[in-house]
Amino acid sequence: MFTRHVDKSLTRYSDGELTAVEERRIDDHLASCSKCRAALDEIQFSTRLMRQLSGVNAPSSVWNGIDAALTEWRNDGSAYGGTLPTGHVFGRPLRWAVAVALIAIVSGGAYLWTRETTPRPWEVAHTMGGARRMAAGEWVETDSSSKARIIVGPLGTVDVEPGTRVQLGQVRDSEYRLALSHGTISAEINAPPRLFIVDTPASAVVDLGCAYTVTVGKDGAGELHMTTGWAALEFNGRESLVPAGAICRTKRGTGPGTPYFEDASIALRQAVDDFDSGKDARRALEVILNEARIRDTLTLWHLLARVNPSDRQRIYDRIAAVAPLSARVSRDQILALDPDALRRWREELAWKW
């Protein structure tokens, strides 16, 4: 009933200064609170803006002027009543140039800031009630017999299936965000990566160039089906990459599970579900290792970072048996979970997916 907002901790959250427990609490809150998400967006945007500012060296004539003025002041401070002689340091044209530059910087910054933070409406068309503009924070709800379509600016569309509840997030040039409470949506997006994000109670679906369907149950668990391209499911630093033709399940509290291709054997698919839910994980891993085809290196690659070192070695051996390691990465790097080596190996394995 009462929501305790987390806006006071967001700066430290953004800077990665919180403990894992605090981070998880804020993640949970952010998943359902558009107000705090908006506050976090503004903090992150300001940080990005600050990072883009670069230092500029003053012209040597300015320094020479300052030196000369300081020397003169030291020699005879009383001549100016003990204050710095500004008129002698900056000539009239230079003073104007500095003033104009300052105004330009401030105006430019203000323009960018306003452009990014001014709320823009979403366009939503209901099969039952025509189209209308809706603001961030509003909910799109369909009953058991109606559908809706959300226009994601120039990026694409999101079809809202019957029995679904979606909250519209902020619309910015740098991000379009929705929160799926429960039900099913199908997104078809054509935009640079990470521009369109769907928050679910268990994970965020980050578009990396794709079309997909995501379903969330009443318990907050979700399932992502990729049609084209690929997307990432993210929660608390855990990430699953899901390419076209693959599925990934996600659970509240634990985040994204292990992705697998829809055409994998029933035994493998069942084993992945068992592994992710911790149900006889040892036996499940045996089944996955036995059942894996070359294409199922998608599943095996994700498991590398989710098992203990001895099982990691077995998974590595299995992948290497069906798709030999390329010269660009070494066994030791993979077993040490070197992020760069894992990425390169994934890119190599993906040629078979």
Add this chain to the structure above:
Amino acid sequence: MSFTRTVGTTAVAITCLVAVAGAGTMFRLEIGPPIAAGISKSKDLKKTDGKKAVLAVRALVCDDLAHVQISGTAEGLVNGARQSLPLTLTEVDRGEAIYFIAQQWPNEGAWVLHLKGSCSNPKAEASTLVAVSKGAFIREKSEVLREPATKKQVEDAVKAVARSQS
């Protein structure tokens, strides 16, 4: 007679084994999802419009990958009419001969991408026939050939895709 037959059978078996072993070490064009080329996470996407990429293609087993030539056409059958469209390949890594192909053909009809590659060292040519549907490629219906595809192979591939859609 029996000895001659044994020698002949052995020779044929050895030839087959050599051919199979050699198939993996011959110049060829490999296809994969765009994720394979790493383009979806690339910051260059805005420039290259890689989001519309349907597939990535790369050359393998060539000593001079930087000078591999890859080109292609989209071969289609739309409402019974045969169409052929030249393809533009977008460079991802020229040194590694990796390109991606965005959709440049209509959504309607049955389409096959006919990709051709040539390697100068060792001198070799290869081709790949890629079945595409709804903005994605269908690996199971694609053929990787260690030589240029014949006209008949291209026509058969288009007809096979058309049949599977009807």
